[in-house]
Amino acid sequence: MIFKRFLLLFLAFLTIPGIVLGKTIKLDLNAIYGPTSFHTQGAMEFAKLVEKYSNGTVKIVVHPGGSLGFKGPELLKAVKDAQVPMSDILMGVVAGSEHVFGISSLPRLVSNFEEARQLYEDCKPLYKRAALKWNQVFLYAAPWPPSGLVTKKPIRTVEDLKGLKTRTYDKNGAKFLRELGASPVSMPWGEVYSALRTGVIDSVLTSTESAKNGKFWEVLKYFTNIYYAFPLNMVTINLDYWKSLSKEQQQAMLKAAQEIENRQWQNSKKRYFEAAEILKQHGMIIEDATPELMKAMDKAALKIIKDFMKKCTPKEKEILEKYISK
Structure with a gap:
Protein backbone atom coordinates (compact mmCIF):
# COMPACT_ATOMS: atom_id res chain seq x y z
CA MET A 1 0.00 0.00 0.00
CA ILE A 2 2.78 2.43 0.92
CA PHE A 3 4.64 1.59 -2.27
CA LYS A 4 1.50 2.08 -4.35
CA ARG A 5 0.85 5.49 -2.76
CA PHE A 6 4.46 6.53 -3.36
CA LEU A 7 4.22 5.43 -7.00
CA LEU A 8 1.05 7.49 -7.53
CA LEU A 9 2.67 10.58 -5.99
CA PHE A 10 5.76 10.09 -8.10
CA LEU A 11 3.73 9.80 -11.31
CA ALA A 12 1.69 12.88 -10.39
CA PHE A 13 4.92 14.80 -9.82
CA LEU A 14 6.14 13.88 -13.28
CA THR A 15 2.98 15.32 -14.88
CA ILE A 16 3.52 18.82 -13.45
CA PRO A 17 4.12 21.18 -16.43
CA GLY A 18 7.77 21.87 -17.17
CA ILE A 19 9.18 19.22 -14.82
CA VAL A 20 11.52 16.61 -16.23
CA LEU A 21 13.50 14.84 -13.53
CA GLY A 22 17.22 14.93 -14.02
CA LYS A 23 17.00 17.38 -16.89
CA THR A 24 16.86 21.12 -17.46
CA ILE A 25 13.40 22.70 -17.34
CA LYS A 26 12.51 24.20 -20.72
CA LEU A 27 9.85 26.89 -21.13
CA ASP A 28 8.58 28.40 -24.38
CA LEU A 29 8.01 32.17 -24.41
CA ASN A 30 5.72 33.55 -27.10
CA ALA A 31 6.92 36.93 -28.45
CA ILE A 32 4.46 38.83 -30.63
CA TYR A 33 7.03 40.99 -32.45
CA GLY A 34 9.89 40.07 -34.76
CA PRO A 35 13.45 39.23 -33.66
CA THR A 36 14.75 42.79 -34.13
CA SER A 37 11.99 44.33 -32.01
CA PHE A 38 12.95 46.09 -28.80
CA HIS A 39 10.60 43.95 -26.69
CA THR A 40 11.58 40.65 -28.32
CA GLN A 41 15.25 41.42 -27.74
CA GLY A 42 14.37 42.23 -24.12
CA ALA A 43 12.69 38.84 -23.77
CA MET A 44 15.78 37.15 -25.20
CA GLU A 45 18.01 38.95 -22.71
CA PHE A 46 15.62 37.95 -19.94
CA ALA A 47 15.94 34.30 -21.01
CA LYS A 48 19.75 34.53 -20.82
CA LEU A 49 19.59 36.02 -17.33
CA VAL A 50 17.18 33.33 -16.11
CA GLU A 51 19.51 30.61 -17.37
CA LYS A 52 22.46 32.34 -15.69
CA TYR A 53 20.79 32.92 -12.32
CA SER A 54 19.23 29.45 -12.24
CA ASN A 55 22.65 27.90 -12.89
CA GLY A 56 21.40 26.50 -16.17
CA THR A 57 18.43 24.66 -14.69
CA VAL A 58 15.80 26.83 -16.44
CA LYS A 59 16.00 27.45 -20.17
CA ILE A 60 13.52 29.83 -21.80
CA VAL A 61 13.15 29.58 -25.58
CA VAL A 62 11.80 32.79 -27.13
CA HIS A 63 9.63 32.39 -30.26
CA PRO A 64 9.52 35.74 -32.14
CA GLY A 65 6.84 37.04 -34.47
CA GLY A 66 3.95 35.20 -32.83
CA SER A 67 5.26 32.00 -34.45
CA LEU A 68 3.49 29.89 -31.83
CA GLY A 69 0.20 31.13 -33.22
CA PHE A 70 -0.78 33.61 -30.50
CA LYS A 71 -0.60 37.31 -31.34
CA GLY A 72 -3.32 39.47 -29.79
CA PRO A 73 -6.45 39.66 -27.63
CA GLU A 74 -6.38 35.91 -26.97
CA LEU A 75 -3.02 36.00 -25.17
CA LEU A 76 -4.32 36.27 -21.60
CA LYS A 77 -6.48 33.19 -22.12
CA ALA A 78 -3.70 31.35 -23.97
CA VAL A 79 -1.35 31.73 -20.97
CA LYS A 80 -4.18 31.08 -18.50
CA ASP A 81 -4.98 27.75 -20.18
CA ALA A 82 -1.28 26.87 -20.58
CA GLN A 83 -1.57 26.78 -24.36
CA VAL A 84 1.73 28.61 -24.11
CA PRO A 85 3.77 28.66 -20.85
CA MET A 86 4.92 32.28 -21.13
CA SER A 87 4.20 35.27 -23.33
CA ASP A 88 5.09 38.84 -24.09
CA ILE A 89 1.75 40.74 -24.13
CA LEU A 90 0.88 44.27 -25.20
CA MET A 91 -1.34 45.30 -22.28
CA GLY A 92 -3.74 47.49 -24.21
CA VAL A 93 -4.61 44.67 -26.59
CA VAL A 94 -5.95 42.52 -23.72
CA ALA A 95 -7.77 45.37 -21.92
CA GLY A 96 -11.04 43.96 -23.24
CA SER A 97 -10.43 40.92 -21.04
CA GLU A 98 -9.01 42.78 -18.02
CA HIS A 99 -9.88 46.48 -17.76
CA VAL A 100 -6.86 47.56 -15.69
CA PHE A 101 -4.46 46.57 -18.49
CA GLY A 102 -5.80 49.50 -20.52
CA ILE A 103 -4.31 52.14 -18.24
CA SER A 104 -0.88 52.46 -19.85
CA SER A 105 -2.38 53.20 -23.25
CA LEU A 106 -4.75 55.92 -22.05
CA PRO A 107 -4.13 59.08 -24.10
CA ARG A 108 -2.08 61.99 -22.77
CA LEU A 109 -2.12 60.68 -19.19
CA VAL A 110 1.65 61.10 -18.85
CA SER A 111 4.04 63.17 -20.95
CA ASN A 112 7.53 61.79 -20.24
CA PHE A 113 9.37 58.63 -19.20
CA GLU A 114 9.63 59.68 -15.55
CA GLU A 115 5.86 60.12 -15.23
CA ALA A 116 5.28 56.88 -17.16
CA ARG A 117 7.51 54.95 -14.73
CA GLN A 118 5.72 56.43 -11.71
CA LEU A 119 2.34 55.49 -13.20
CA TYR A 120 3.63 51.96 -13.73
CA GLU A 121 4.87 51.65 -10.15
CA ASP A 122 1.51 52.92 -8.88
CA CYS A 123 -0.33 50.35 -10.99
CA LYS A 124 2.03 47.39 -10.59
CA PRO A 125 0.17 45.84 -7.61
CA LEU A 126 -3.04 45.99 -9.66
CA TYR A 127 -1.34 44.40 -12.65
CA LYS A 128 0.02 41.57 -10.50
CA ARG A 129 -3.41 40.92 -9.00
CA ALA A 130 -5.05 40.93 -12.43
CA ALA A 131 -2.48 38.44 -13.76
CA LEU A 132 -3.15 36.07 -10.85
CA LYS A 133 -6.86 36.29 -11.63
CA TRP A 134 -5.93 34.94 -15.06
CA ASN A 135 -3.86 32.09 -13.60
CA GLN A 136 -0.48 33.66 -14.31
CA VAL A 137 2.38 35.45 -12.58
CA PHE A 138 3.30 38.95 -13.71
CA LEU A 139 7.08 39.07 -14.19
CA TYR A 140 7.97 42.45 -15.66
CA ALA A 141 6.78 45.22 -17.96
CA ALA A 142 8.44 47.93 -20.02
CA PRO A 143 7.13 50.71 -22.25
CA TRP A 144 7.31 51.36 -25.91
CA PRO A 145 8.77 54.76 -26.68
CA PRO A 146 5.94 57.34 -26.78
CA SER A 147 3.40 56.92 -29.58
CA PHE A 230 3.81 55.02 -23.25
CA PRO A 231 2.07 51.64 -23.76
CA LEU A 232 3.42 48.72 -21.78
CA ASN A 233 4.36 45.21 -22.84
CA MET A 234 4.36 42.68 -20.02
CA VAL A 235 5.79 39.20 -19.70
CA THR A 236 3.83 36.63 -17.69
CA ILE A 237 4.12 32.93 -16.89
CA ASN A 238 1.32 30.42 -16.39
CA LEU A 239 0.76 29.89 -12.66
CA ASP A 240 0.94 26.08 -12.86
CA TYR A 241 4.26 26.25 -14.65
CA TRP A 242 5.42 28.77 -12.04
CA LYS A 243 4.49 26.42 -9.20
CA SER A 244 6.42 23.61 -10.87
CA LEU A 245 9.63 25.58 -10.37
CA SER A 246 11.65 25.26 -7.20
CA LYS A 247 11.88 28.25 -4.86
CA GLU A 248 15.43 28.88 -6.06
CA GLN A 249 14.34 28.82 -9.69
CA GLN A 250 11.48 31.21 -8.96
CA GLN A 251 13.86 33.60 -7.22
CA ALA A 252 16.25 33.39 -10.18
CA MET A 253 13.41 34.31 -12.54
CA LEU A 254 12.28 37.23 -10.36
CA LYS A 255 15.83 38.53 -10.11
CA ALA A 256 16.19 38.37 -13.89
CA ALA A 257 12.79 40.06 -14.32
CA GLN A 258 13.71 43.01 -12.11
CA GLU A 259 17.03 43.45 -13.85
CA ILE A 260 15.60 43.31 -17.37
CA GLU A 261 12.72 45.60 -16.41
CA ASN A 262 15.10 48.35 -15.30
CA ARG A 263 17.26 47.83 -18.35
CA GLN A 264 14.29 47.92 -20.74
CA TRP A 265 12.98 51.18 -19.29
CA GLN A 266 16.37 52.75 -19.93
CA ASN A 267 16.57 51.18 -23.39
CA SER A 268 13.12 52.48 -24.34
CA LYS A 269 14.22 56.07 -23.82
CA LYS A 270 17.46 55.46 -25.68
CA ARG A 271 15.65 53.72 -28.55
CA TYR A 272 13.26 56.64 -28.97
CA PHE A 273 16.07 59.05 -29.85
CA GLU A 274 18.10 56.52 -31.85
CA ALA A 275 15.09 55.53 -33.95
Whole structure:
Protein backbone atom coordinates (compact mmCIF):
# COMPACT_ATOMS: atom_id res chain seq x y z
CA MET A 1 0.00 0.00 0.00
CA ILE A 2 2.78 2.43 0.92
CA PHE A 3 4.64 1.59 -2.27
CA LYS A 4 1.50 2.08 -4.35
CA ARG A 5 0.85 5.49 -2.76
CA PHE A 6 4.46 6.53 -3.36
CA LEU A 7 4.22 5.43 -7.00
CA LEU A 8 1.05 7.49 -7.53
CA LEU A 9 2.67 10.58 -5.99
CA PHE A 10 5.76 10.09 -8.10
CA LEU A 11 3.73 9.80 -11.31
CA ALA A 12 1.69 12.88 -10.39
CA PHE A 13 4.92 14.80 -9.82
CA LEU A 14 6.14 13.88 -13.28
CA THR A 15 2.98 15.32 -14.88
CA ILE A 16 3.52 18.82 -13.45
CA PRO A 17 4.12 21.18 -16.43
CA GLY A 18 7.77 21.87 -17.17
CA ILE A 19 9.18 19.22 -14.82
CA VAL A 20 11.52 16.61 -16.23
CA LEU A 21 13.50 14.84 -13.53
CA GLY A 22 17.22 14.93 -14.02
CA LYS A 23 17.00 17.38 -16.89
CA THR A 24 16.86 21.12 -17.46
CA ILE A 25 13.40 22.70 -17.34
CA LYS A 26 12.51 24.20 -20.72
CA LEU A 27 9.85 26.89 -21.13
CA ASP A 28 8.58 28.40 -24.38
CA LEU A 29 8.01 32.17 -24.41
CA ASN A 30 5.72 33.55 -27.10
CA ALA A 31 6.92 36.93 -28.45
CA ILE A 32 4.46 38.83 -30.63
CA TYR A 33 7.03 40.99 -32.45
CA GLY A 34 9.89 40.07 -34.76
CA PRO A 35 13.45 39.23 -33.66
CA THR A 36 14.75 42.79 -34.13
CA SER A 37 11.99 44.33 -32.01
CA PHE A 38 12.95 46.09 -28.80
CA HIS A 39 10.60 43.95 -26.69
CA THR A 40 11.58 40.65 -28.32
CA GLN A 41 15.25 41.42 -27.74
CA GLY A 42 14.37 42.23 -24.12
CA ALA A 43 12.69 38.84 -23.77
CA MET A 44 15.78 37.15 -25.20
CA GLU A 45 18.01 38.95 -22.71
CA PHE A 46 15.62 37.95 -19.94
CA ALA A 47 15.94 34.30 -21.01
CA LYS A 48 19.75 34.53 -20.82
CA LEU A 49 19.59 36.02 -17.33
CA VAL A 50 17.18 33.33 -16.11
CA GLU A 51 19.51 30.61 -17.37
CA LYS A 52 22.46 32.34 -15.69
CA TYR A 53 20.79 32.92 -12.32
CA SER A 54 19.23 29.45 -12.24
CA ASN A 55 22.65 27.90 -12.89
CA GLY A 56 21.40 26.50 -16.17
CA THR A 57 18.43 24.66 -14.69
CA VAL A 58 15.80 26.83 -16.44
CA LYS A 59 16.00 27.45 -20.17
CA ILE A 60 13.52 29.83 -21.80
CA VAL A 61 13.15 29.58 -25.58
CA VAL A 62 11.80 32.79 -27.13
CA HIS A 63 9.63 32.39 -30.26
CA PRO A 64 9.52 35.74 -32.14
CA GLY A 65 6.84 37.04 -34.47
CA GLY A 66 3.95 35.20 -32.83
CA SER A 67 5.26 32.00 -34.45
CA LEU A 68 3.49 29.89 -31.83
CA GLY A 69 0.20 31.13 -33.22
CA PHE A 70 -0.78 33.61 -30.50
CA LYS A 71 -0.60 37.31 -31.34
CA GLY A 72 -3.32 39.47 -29.79
CA PRO A 73 -6.45 39.66 -27.63
CA GLU A 74 -6.38 35.91 -26.97
CA LEU A 75 -3.02 36.00 -25.17
CA LEU A 76 -4.32 36.27 -21.60
CA LYS A 77 -6.48 33.19 -22.12
CA ALA A 78 -3.70 31.35 -23.97
CA VAL A 79 -1.35 31.73 -20.97
CA LYS A 80 -4.18 31.08 -18.50
CA ASP A 81 -4.98 27.75 -20.18
CA ALA A 82 -1.28 26.87 -20.58
CA GLN A 83 -1.57 26.78 -24.36
CA VAL A 84 1.73 28.61 -24.11
CA PRO A 85 3.77 28.66 -20.85
CA MET A 86 4.92 32.28 -21.13
CA SER A 87 4.20 35.27 -23.33
CA ASP A 88 5.09 38.84 -24.09
CA ILE A 89 1.75 40.74 -24.13
CA LEU A 90 0.88 44.27 -25.20
CA MET A 91 -1.34 45.30 -22.28
CA GLY A 92 -3.74 47.49 -24.21
CA VAL A 93 -4.61 44.67 -26.59
CA VAL A 94 -5.95 42.52 -23.72
CA ALA A 95 -7.77 45.37 -21.92
CA GLY A 96 -11.04 43.96 -23.24
CA SER A 97 -10.43 40.92 -21.04
CA GLU A 98 -9.01 42.78 -18.02
CA HIS A 99 -9.88 46.48 -17.76
CA VAL A 100 -6.86 47.56 -15.69
CA PHE A 101 -4.46 46.57 -18.49
CA GLY A 102 -5.80 49.50 -20.52
CA ILE A 103 -4.31 52.14 -18.24
CA SER A 104 -0.88 52.46 -19.85
CA SER A 105 -2.38 53.20 -23.25
CA LEU A 106 -4.75 55.92 -22.05
CA PRO A 107 -4.13 59.08 -24.10
CA ARG A 108 -2.08 61.99 -22.77
CA LEU A 109 -2.12 60.68 -19.19
CA VAL A 110 1.65 61.10 -18.85
CA SER A 111 4.04 63.17 -20.95
CA ASN A 112 7.53 61.79 -20.24
CA PHE A 113 9.37 58.63 -19.20
CA GLU A 114 9.63 59.68 -15.55
CA GLU A 115 5.86 60.12 -15.23
CA ALA A 116 5.28 56.88 -17.16
CA ARG A 117 7.51 54.95 -14.73
CA GLN A 118 5.72 56.43 -11.71
CA LEU A 119 2.34 55.49 -13.20
CA TYR A 120 3.63 51.96 -13.73
CA GLU A 121 4.87 51.65 -10.15
CA ASP A 122 1.51 52.92 -8.88
CA CYS A 123 -0.33 50.35 -10.99
CA LYS A 124 2.03 47.39 -10.59
CA PRO A 125 0.17 45.84 -7.61
CA LEU A 126 -3.04 45.99 -9.66
CA TYR A 127 -1.34 44.40 -12.65
CA LYS A 128 0.02 41.57 -10.50
CA ARG A 129 -3.41 40.92 -9.00
CA ALA A 130 -5.05 40.93 -12.43
CA ALA A 131 -2.48 38.44 -13.76
CA LEU A 132 -3.15 36.07 -10.85
CA LYS A 133 -6.86 36.29 -11.63
CA TRP A 134 -5.93 34.94 -15.06
CA ASN A 135 -3.86 32.09 -13.60
CA GLN A 136 -0.48 33.66 -14.31
CA VAL A 137 2.38 35.45 -12.58
CA PHE A 138 3.30 38.95 -13.71
CA LEU A 139 7.08 39.07 -14.19
CA TYR A 140 7.97 42.45 -15.66
CA ALA A 141 6.78 45.22 -17.96
CA ALA A 142 8.44 47.93 -20.02
CA PRO A 143 7.13 50.71 -22.25
CA TRP A 144 7.31 51.36 -25.91
CA PRO A 145 8.77 54.76 -26.68
CA PRO A 146 5.94 57.34 -26.78
CA SER A 147 3.40 56.92 -29.58
CA GLY A 148 3.19 59.53 -32.31
CA LEU A 149 1.39 59.90 -35.63
CA VAL A 150 3.18 58.66 -38.74
CA THR A 151 1.55 60.16 -41.83
CA LYS A 152 1.95 61.07 -45.50
CA LYS A 153 1.11 64.74 -44.93
CA PRO A 154 1.90 67.11 -42.04
CA ILE A 155 -0.59 67.10 -39.15
CA ARG A 156 -0.81 70.55 -37.61
CA THR A 157 -4.51 71.12 -36.96
CA VAL A 158 -7.51 68.99 -36.06
CA GLU A 159 -8.74 69.48 -39.62
CA ASP A 160 -5.68 67.60 -40.85
CA LEU A 161 -6.93 64.54 -38.95
CA LYS A 162 -10.38 64.44 -40.53
CA GLY A 163 -10.95 61.16 -42.34
CA LEU A 164 -7.38 59.95 -41.76
CA LYS A 165 -7.34 56.14 -41.96
CA THR A 166 -5.07 55.38 -39.01
CA ARG A 167 -3.98 51.99 -37.74
CA THR A 168 -4.10 51.92 -33.95
CA TYR A 169 -3.18 49.22 -31.47
CA ASP A 170 -6.11 49.17 -29.02
CA LYS A 171 -9.59 50.44 -28.18
CA ASN A 172 -8.35 53.54 -26.35
CA GLY A 173 -6.46 54.67 -29.42
CA ALA A 174 -9.48 54.01 -31.64
CA LYS A 175 -11.77 56.07 -29.41
CA PHE A 176 -9.23 58.89 -29.20
CA LEU A 177 -8.73 59.14 -32.95
CA ARG A 178 -12.46 58.87 -33.64
CA GLU A 179 -13.07 61.73 -31.20
CA LEU A 180 -10.68 63.87 -33.26
CA GLY A 181 -12.36 63.01 -36.55
CA ALA A 182 -9.95 60.37 -37.83
CA SER A 183 -11.00 56.88 -38.98
CA PRO A 184 -9.16 54.31 -36.79
CA VAL A 185 -8.44 50.88 -38.24
CA SER A 186 -7.54 47.74 -36.28
CA MET A 187 -5.24 45.17 -37.88
CA PRO A 188 -2.33 42.87 -36.94
CA TRP A 189 1.08 44.53 -37.05
CA GLY A 190 2.25 42.17 -39.78
CA GLU A 191 -0.36 43.58 -42.19
CA VAL A 192 0.39 47.28 -41.63
CA TYR A 193 3.11 47.83 -44.23
CA SER A 194 1.15 46.23 -47.09
CA ALA A 195 -1.98 48.16 -46.00
CA LEU A 196 0.01 51.39 -46.29
CA ARG A 197 1.29 50.34 -49.70
CA THR A 198 -2.20 49.58 -51.02
CA GLY A 199 -3.94 52.57 -49.43
CA VAL A 200 -6.10 50.58 -47.04
CA ILE A 201 -4.67 52.92 -44.39
CA ASP A 202 -2.69 56.12 -44.76
CA SER A 203 -1.23 56.58 -41.28
CA VAL A 204 -0.19 54.77 -38.10
CA LEU A 205 -0.33 55.60 -34.40
CA THR A 206 2.97 54.15 -33.18
CA SER A 207 6.47 54.88 -31.86
CA THR A 208 9.63 55.95 -33.66
CA GLU A 209 10.98 52.48 -32.84
CA SER A 210 8.14 50.71 -34.64
CA ALA A 211 8.26 53.19 -37.54
CA LYS A 212 11.96 52.35 -37.89
CA ASN A 213 11.37 48.59 -37.70
CA GLY A 214 8.59 48.88 -40.28
CA LYS A 215 10.72 50.98 -42.67
CA PHE A 216 7.84 53.43 -42.84
CA TRP A 217 10.01 55.98 -44.63
CA GLU A 218 9.27 53.96 -47.77
CA VAL A 219 5.56 54.77 -47.56
CA LEU A 220 5.16 57.72 -45.16
CA LYS A 221 6.83 61.10 -44.70
CA TYR A 222 6.02 62.68 -41.31
CA PHE A 223 6.32 61.67 -37.66
CA THR A 224 4.43 64.02 -35.33
CA ASN A 225 5.35 63.88 -31.65
CA ILE A 226 2.04 63.88 -29.78
CA TYR A 227 3.23 61.84 -26.76
CA TYR A 228 -0.03 59.93 -27.01
CA ALA A 229 0.98 57.22 -24.52
CA PHE A 230 3.81 55.02 -23.25
CA PRO A 231 2.07 51.64 -23.76
CA LEU A 232 3.42 48.72 -21.78
CA ASN A 233 4.36 45.21 -22.84
CA MET A 234 4.36 42.68 -20.02
CA VAL A 235 5.79 39.20 -19.70
CA THR A 236 3.83 36.63 -17.69
CA ILE A 237 4.12 32.93 -16.89
CA ASN A 238 1.32 30.42 -16.39
CA LEU A 239 0.76 29.89 -12.66
CA ASP A 240 0.94 26.08 -12.86
CA TYR A 241 4.26 26.25 -14.65
CA TRP A 242 5.42 28.77 -12.04
CA LYS A 243 4.49 26.42 -9.20
CA SER A 244 6.42 23.61 -10.87
CA LEU A 245 9.63 25.58 -10.37
CA SER A 246 11.65 25.26 -7.20
CA LYS A 247 11.88 28.25 -4.86
CA GLU A 248 15.43 28.88 -6.06
CA GLN A 249 14.34 28.82 -9.69
CA GLN A 250 11.48 31.21 -8.96
CA GLN A 251 13.86 33.60 -7.22
CA ALA A 252 16.25 33.39 -10.18
CA MET A 253 13.41 34.31 -12.54
CA LEU A 254 12.28 37.23 -10.36
CA LYS A 255 15.83 38.53 -10.11
CA ALA A 256 16.19 38.37 -13.89
CA ALA A 257 12.79 40.06 -14.32
CA GLN A 258 13.71 43.01 -12.11
CA GLU A 259 17.03 43.45 -13.85
CA ILE A 260 15.60 43.31 -17.37
CA GLU A 261 12.72 45.60 -16.41
CA ASN A 262 15.10 48.35 -15.30
CA ARG A 263 17.26 47.83 -18.35
CA GLN A 264 14.29 47.92 -20.74
CA TRP A 265 12.98 51.18 -19.29
CA GLN A 266 16.37 52.75 -19.93
CA ASN A 267 16.57 51.18 -23.39
CA SER A 268 13.12 52.48 -24.34
CA LYS A 269 14.22 56.07 -23.82
CA LYS A 270 17.46 55.46 -25.68
CA ARG A 271 15.65 53.72 -28.55
CA TYR A 272 13.26 56.64 -28.97
CA PHE A 273 16.07 59.05 -29.85
CA GLU A 274 18.10 56.52 -31.85
CA ALA A 275 15.09 55.53 -33.95
CA ALA A 276 14.16 59.17 -34.54
CA GLU A 277 17.65 59.81 -35.95
CA ILE A 278 17.35 56.82 -38.28
CA LEU A 279 13.97 58.06 -39.54
CA LYS A 280 15.53 61.46 -40.24
CA GLN A 281 18.43 59.85 -42.09
CA HIS A 282 15.92 58.20 -44.40
CA GLY A 283 14.20 61.48 -45.16
CA MET A 284 11.35 61.50 -42.69
CA ILE A 285 10.38 64.81 -41.12
CA ILE A 286 9.87 64.79 -37.35
CA GLU A 287 7.76 67.57 -35.89
CA ASP A 288 6.28 68.42 -32.50
CA ALA A 289 2.52 68.87 -32.39
CA THR A 290 1.35 72.47 -32.57
CA PRO A 291 -0.21 74.09 -29.46
CA GLU A 292 -3.57 74.11 -31.26
CA LEU A 293 -3.39 70.39 -31.95
CA MET A 294 -2.23 69.58 -28.40
CA LYS A 295 -5.13 71.51 -26.92
CA ALA A 296 -7.65 69.57 -29.02
CA MET A 297 -5.94 66.29 -28.15
CA ASP A 298 -5.99 67.02 -24.41
CA LYS A 299 -9.72 67.73 -24.60
CA ALA A 300 -10.37 64.46 -26.46
CA ALA A 301 -8.03 62.54 -24.11
CA LEU A 302 -9.83 63.71 -20.97
CA LYS A 303 -13.12 62.50 -22.41
CA ILE A 304 -11.61 59.05 -23.16
CA ILE A 305 -10.04 58.80 -19.69
CA LYS A 306 -13.26 59.74 -17.89
CA ASP A 307 -15.17 57.22 -19.98
CA PHE A 308 -12.57 54.57 -19.08
CA MET A 309 -12.94 55.45 -15.39
CA LYS A 310 -16.62 54.46 -15.40
CA LYS A 311 -15.56 50.81 -15.28
CA CYS A 312 -12.63 51.31 -12.90
CA THR A 313 -12.33 49.98 -9.37
CA PRO A 314 -11.99 52.59 -6.59
CA LYS A 315 -8.21 52.03 -6.48
CA GLU A 316 -7.86 52.44 -10.25
CA LYS A 317 -9.90 55.67 -10.08
CA GLU A 318 -7.73 56.97 -7.26
CA ILE A 319 -4.59 56.44 -9.35
CA LEU A 320 -6.03 58.01 -12.50
CA GLU A 321 -7.40 61.05 -10.64
CA LYS A 322 -3.89 61.69 -9.34
CA TYR A 323 -2.61 61.99 -12.91
CA ILE A 324 -5.44 63.89 -14.59
CA SER A 325 -5.31 66.49 -11.81
CA LYS A 326 -1.65 67.32 -12.56
